[in-house]
Amino acid sequence: MDIENIRKIAKVLNSRDNFLITAHVNPEGDSIGSQLALYHILKRIGKNVMIVNQDPVPNNLKFLPGADIISRNIPEGIEDTIVIMLDCPVRERTGKVNRALNEDQFVVNIDHHVSNEFFGDLNWVNKDASSAGEMIYHLSCEMKIGIDKPLAMNIYAAIVTDTGMFNYDNTSSETHMIAGELLKAGVPAGSMYNNLYEQRSPEEIIMLGKVLSTLTLVPGEDIAYMVLTKDMCGEERGASIPTDGFINFARSVKGVEVAVFFREGEEDIKKINVSFRSSEKVNVNQIASRFGGGGHAKAAGCVLLTGLEQAKREILEAVRKAMNEADR
Numbered sequence: 001m002d003i004e005n006i007r008k009i010a011k012v013l014n015s016r017d018n019f020l021i022t023a024h025v026n027p028e029g030d031s032i033g034s035q036l037a038l039y040h041i042l043k044r045i046g047k048n049v050m051i052v053n054q055d056p057v058p059n060n061l062k063f064l065p066g067a068d069i070i071s072r073n074i075p076e077g078i079e080d081t082i083v084i085m086l087d088c089p090v091r092e093r094t095g096k097v098n099r100a101l102n103e104d105q106f107v108v109n110i111d112h113h114v115s116n117e118f119f120g121d122l123n124w125v126n127k128d129a130s131s132a133g134e135m136i137y138h139l140s141c142e143m144k145i146g147i148d149k150p151l152a153m154n155i156y157a158a159i160v161t162d163t164g165m166f167n168y169d170n171t172s173s174e175t176h177m178i179a180g181e182l183l184k185a186g187v188p189a190g191s192m193y194n195n196l197y198e199q200r201s202p203e204e205i206i207m208l209g210k211v212l213s214t215l216t217l218v219p220g221e222d223i224a225y226m227v228l229t230k231d232m233c234g235e236e237r238g239a240s241i242p243t244d245g246f247i248n249f250a251r252s253v254k255g256v257e258v259a260v261f262f263r264e265g266e267e268d269i270k271k272i273n274v275s276f277r278s279s280e281k282v283n284v285n286q287i288a289s290r291f292g293g294g295g296h297a298k299a300a301g302c303v304l305l306t307g308l309e310q311a312k313r314e315i316l317e318a319v320r321k322a323m324n325e326a327d328r
């Protein structure tokens with residue numbers, strides 16, 4: 001039950017003093033927003049709290065209140081620190097942060113991924129929540145922490161980005177109700193949009209153009225895929241250009257049921273990052289899980305170490321099979 005888990009977590013937050021908050025590698029709006037929201041809650045009740053992430057805060061999230069305190073260094077002497085992992089289906093998703101923890105570290109797992117493995121000492125997993133940020137909103141209500149503007153902005157960023165600006169099916173009436181409360185608390189919707197989405201570099205738009213030109217429709221036209229090879233990235237800056245939203249263009253093609261995006265690794269060309277988006281019928285979390293990845297029913301990812309051509313063969317065959325099963 002949600003409420004029991006919220007209460008258990010609230011009790012730990014109220015009774016203990018030292019906290020380390022972390023989330024998954026390659027952070028995006030929900031991981032940064034939910035971490036910062038929880039940070040503000042703990043600060044408001046006078047706790048020692050730090051946020052440690054393997055990877056840096058993306059440029060479009062640096063405006064969020066508190067973002068400058070996010071560190072990439074794990075301090076010594078954290079034996080008595082409660083570690084809270086947000087937005088992670090498995091603890092390995094926190095990367096080098098997980099590897100630096102002690103064997104018996106107390107871990108609180110707060111997440112909304114269907115694939116969550118309940119890896120914590122305390123687990124609160126709500127697959128119906130739009131975002132980890134939405135869960136932190138409920139936590140703040142349970143803890144009777146009034147929603148001030150910094151808290152509201154971070155939760156809003158988490159919700160807006162994880163729901164694709166309230167467009168995905170994880171958007172519930174409750175999500176909108178919470179967003180309404182956040183606006184009441186002073187969230188500036190227009191400038192949030194500008195900060196979150198209109199910070200693209202010219203290189204990103206040029207890269208998008210190159211990726212779009214690889215769009216391929218598989219015969220039958222209900223699978224679309226795109227690729228980004230190392231060659232297309234050019235000499236420098238390739239790895240730092242965010243490509244998260246590119247796949248949505250492939251899914252937006254009329255009749256496309258599943259879109260797949262293959263990206264060659266910067267350092268290891270055999271390493272292929274695969275992202276999936278599904279429109280309705282196919283659960284891409286199940287496909288990604290078969291390849292050691294995971295995510296949500298309509299958005300998931302995995303990594304193959306096979307090189308591009310074999311990855312394309314294996315993945316597209318798995319998608320086709322899943323599609324046939326869904327049609328039955």
Ligand SMILES: [Mn+2]
Nearest residue numbers: 030087131132
């Ligand atoms: Mn999330």
